[in-house]
Amino acid sequence: MVHRPALLGVADRVVRLAEPETAAVPAARPAVQGSGTRSAEVVPPARAEALEQPAAGGVLARVRAMSGPRRGRLGLALLLGSLALGSAVGLMATSGWLISRASQQPPVLYLMVAVTATRAFGIGRAVFRYAERLVSHDAVLRMLADTRVAVFRRLERLAPAGLRLTRRGDLLSRLVADVDALQDYWLRWLLPAGAAVVVSAASVGFTAWLLPEAGAVLAAGLLAAGAGVPLVTGAVARRAEHRLAPARGMLATRVADLLTGTAELTVAGALPARIAQARQADGALTRIASRAATATALGDGLTALVSGLTVTAAALVGAQAVAAGRLDGVAMAVVVLTPLAAFEAVLGLPLAVQYRQRVRRSAERVYEVLDAPEPVKEPERPRQAPASPFPVALKGLAARYAGQDRHALSGLDLALEEGRRVAVVGPSGSGKTTLAQVLLRFLDADAGSYTLAGVDAYALHGDEVRKLVGLCAQDAHLFDSSLRENLLLARKDATEDELRAALGRARLLDWADSLPDGLDTLVGEHGALLSGGQRQRLALARALLADFPVLVLDEPAEHLDLPTADALTADLLAATEGRTTLLITHRLAGLEAVDEVIVLDQGRVVQRGAYTELLAADGPLREMAARETASESLVAAT
Ligand SMILES: Nc1ncnc2c1ncn2[C@@H]1O[C@H](COP(=O)(O)OP(=O)(O)OP(=O)(O)O)[C@@H](O)[C@H]1O
Numbered sequence: 001m002v003h004r005p006a007l008l009g010v011a012d013r014v015v016r017l018a019e020p021e022t023a024a025v026p027a028a029r030p031a032v033q034g035s036g037t038r039s040a041e042v043v044p045p046a047r048a049e050a051l052e053q054p055a056a057g058g059v060l061a062r063v064r065a066m067s068g069p070r071r072g073r074l075g076l077a078l079l080l081g082s083l084a085l086g087s088a089v090g091l092m093a094t095s096g097w098l099i100s101r102a103s104q105q106p107p108v109l110y111l112m113v114a115v116t117a118t119r120a121f122g123i124g125r126a127v128f129r130y131a132e133r134l135v136s137h138d139a140v141l142r143m144l145a146d147t148r149v150a151v152f153r154r155l156e157r158l159a160p161a162g163l164r165l166t167r168r169g170d171l172l173s174r175l176v177a178d179v180d181a182l183q184d185y186w187l188r189w190l191l192p193a194g195a196a197v198v199v200s201a202a203s204v205g206f207t208a209w210l211l212p213e214a215g216a217v218l219a220a221g222l223l224a225a226g227a228g229v230p231l232v233t234g235a236v237a238r239r240a241e242h243r244l245a246p247a248r249g250m251l252a253t254r255v256a257d258l259l260t261g262t263a264e265l266t267v268a269g270a271l272p273a274r275i276a277q278a279r280q281a282d283g284a285l286t287r288i289a290s291r292a293a294t295a296t297a298l299g300d301g302l303t304a305l306v307s308g309l310t311v312t313a314a315a316l317v318g319a320q321a322v323a324a325g326r327l328d329g330v331a332m333a334v335v336v337l338t339p340l341a342a343f344e345a346v347l348g349l350p351l352a353v354q355y356r357q358r359v360r361r362s363a364e365r366v367y368e369v370l371d372a373p374e375p376v377k378e379p380e381r382p383r384q385a386p387a388s389p390f391p392v393a394l395k396g397l398a399a400r401y402a403g404q405d406r407h408a409l410s411g412l413d414l415a416l417e418e419g420r421r422v423a424v425v426g427p428s429g430s431g432k433t434t435l436a437q438v439l440l441r442f443l444d445a446d447a448g449s450y451t452l453a454g455v456d457a458y459a460l461h462g463d464e465v466r467k468l469v470g471l472c473a474q475d476a477h478l479f480d481s482s483l484r485e486n487l488l489l490a491r492k493d494a495t496e497d498e499l500r501a502a503l504g505r506a507r508l509l510d511w512a513d514s515l516p517d518g519l520d521t522l523v524g525e526h527g528a529l530l531s532g533g534q535r536q537r538l539a540l541a542r543a544l545l546a547d548f549p550v551l552v553l554d555e556p557a558e559h560l561d562l563p564t565a566d567a568l569t570a571d572l573l574a575a576t577e578g579r580t581t582l583l584i585t586h587r588l589a590g591l592e593a594v595d596e597v598i599v600l601d602q603g604r605v606v607q608r609g610a611y612t613e614l615l616a617a618d619g620p621l622r623e624m625a626a627r628e629t630a631s632e633s634l635v636a637a638t
C-alpha cells in the first residue's frame, strides 16, 4: 500500500517510455528497447524462446520452461532443501534415541556417535537451509529479471499502436506484481513440494525399517496431510486465487486513474464517487485475500490434527511392538519422534498449492502481454540501413489501424529530398499523426511503398528506421528531472555548448539562463513546473539535439495560445532551415517558409503545392486560411 504512489510513478515512466516520443530520444533506447536479434544479447536464446513461444502443456509448463539453463541450480536448491528438512528429521530421531539410550546410563563412549550426529544435524539444518535460500533465490530472481525484461520489451513494441485498450494501472500490475508472483512457483511450490516428497519418502522408509507398521502409519499420515489437506484447501481457495491477480490489476487501475485525474475529477465534482470506486476495489481485494487466508488457516489446523493423530497412532503401534518384543524400547522414542519432525515437510503444502493457483493466473496475465500480436511486423533478416535516408519516398501509401475498416490514410505520395521541408495540414482526424506513425514504422502500411534511399523501409529493422527518421510527438513527454537530463536523453554525450545551442535554437536559452539553477532546474512530473510553451520548446530542443536526418514534428504548437503558437512555429521554422523536416500543424501562419504544403482530409491528399500558390487558388487551403483569419479577428475582438 505504502509504495503504491511510488510504483505509479514507475508505471508512468514505463508506459511513457514506451510511447512514440521515445523515437526522439535515441540515447534512451538501447537500455529499454530491441527485440529479435537484440533481445538475444540479454536473454539467452533458450530462455527467450521459453518466454516468448507458447509451449504445450499449459501456462505452468511455460513457467517451468523459463528455468532453462538454471535448471542445474534449481536441482541443487532442491537437494539442499531436502538436506535441510532431512537434517531436521534426523535431529529429532537421533536426539530421541540419545535421550532414551542415555537414560540407561551406558558408558559415554557408546553415545559419542549419536552426540556427534545430533550436533551435525543441528548445524546442518541451518547451513543447508541458508545455502538453499541463497541458491534458489539467486536462480529465481535472475529468471524474474529476464521475464521482466521480456515483458517490458513486448510492451515497448506494442505501445505505439497496440496498447490503447489496456489500462495503465493494469499494465503496471502485470509488469510488477504478476511477474513477481511467478517466483512463488519455484520458491513456494515446486521446491518445497519436491523437498517434501523426498524427505517424506526417506522418513517413511527409515521408520518402516525400524517398524513396518509404524512406517505404514506415517505414510498414511503424510499422504493425508501432504495431498488430502491441500486438495481440500485448494478447492476452498481456488476461486479466490483465480480472482486475486485481476482484482489487484483493477485496484491499480482505479488508483492510477484517481491520481492522474485528481484535478479534473475535483472540478467535475466526481472525486468522491471515484474514491468510493477505488475503495470498493480495495474492499474486493481484501475479501479475496481474507478468503485465501481462511483456506490457509484451515490447512494449518487440519495438518496439525493429522500430525497429532499420526504421532499418537505411531506411539500405539510402537508400544504394542515393544510389548511383543519386536521393537527395542530405545528405538520406540525414534518411532514416535520421527513422524513429529517429518510433518514439518508437509506443513507448508496447503499454502504451496494455493501459491500454485495464484501463479497460474498471474502467469496467464503475463503471457497475455508476451503473446499479444505485434502491431508492426519486423523483417526476419533485416537489411543494412543506408547511411543517408534520402530521398525518403512514399508512393500510393495506405494505412489502417487494427480493427478499423476505414483507412486512416490512403493513396499518399510524399518525397523528402535532403533539406526539403514539407508541411502537412488538415482538420482533426484527417490522418496527420497516422502519417507520422507510418514514417516511424509504428504502423504498417497495407498498400503502397515506403523507401529510404531506394531501400524498402519494411526490409529494415524498425529501430534502424527510427535512427534516420525522428519524431517530436504531439504531446512529447518530459521526464521528472532537470532540463539538462531531459535534453541529454536525445544524445547522452552532448557537450554543454551543444545543449545550449539546442536551447538557443528553440528560443529557450534566455529563459534557462535566467533561472537560479540554470540547466539543473527541475521540470516536475510531465514537465508540470513549466508553461505549455516552455514544455513544447524543450521537447523541440531535444529533437533538434538528437539531430535526426529527417525530423517529423507533430503539432508542436498545439494547446498554445495563438501568439505563442505562431512565435513557436516561426522559431522552429527558423531552427529547421536547411534540415529535412515534416511539419504537421493545424496553423497556417508562417508556412510560406516551407517547400510544399500537403492538405489532408479524411486520410486523402486534397491539395498540395507551394503555400502561396495554394492560397491564391480556390480550394481547401484558402478556406482554412479564411477560417483562421476569422477566428483570429474573433479572438482579437474579445
Ligand atoms: N490507435 C488508433 N486506433 C484506431 N484508430 C485510430 C488510432 N489512432 C487514430 N485513429 C483514427 O485514425 C484517424 C486519423 O487519426 P490521426 O490521429 O492521424 O488524426 P490527426 O490528423 O493527427 O488528428 P489531430 O489533428 O486531432 O491530431 C482518425 O479517424 C482516428 O480516429
Ligand SMILES: [Mg+2]
Residues within 6 Å of the ligand: 432, 433, 434, 474, 554, 555
Ligand atoms: Mg494528430
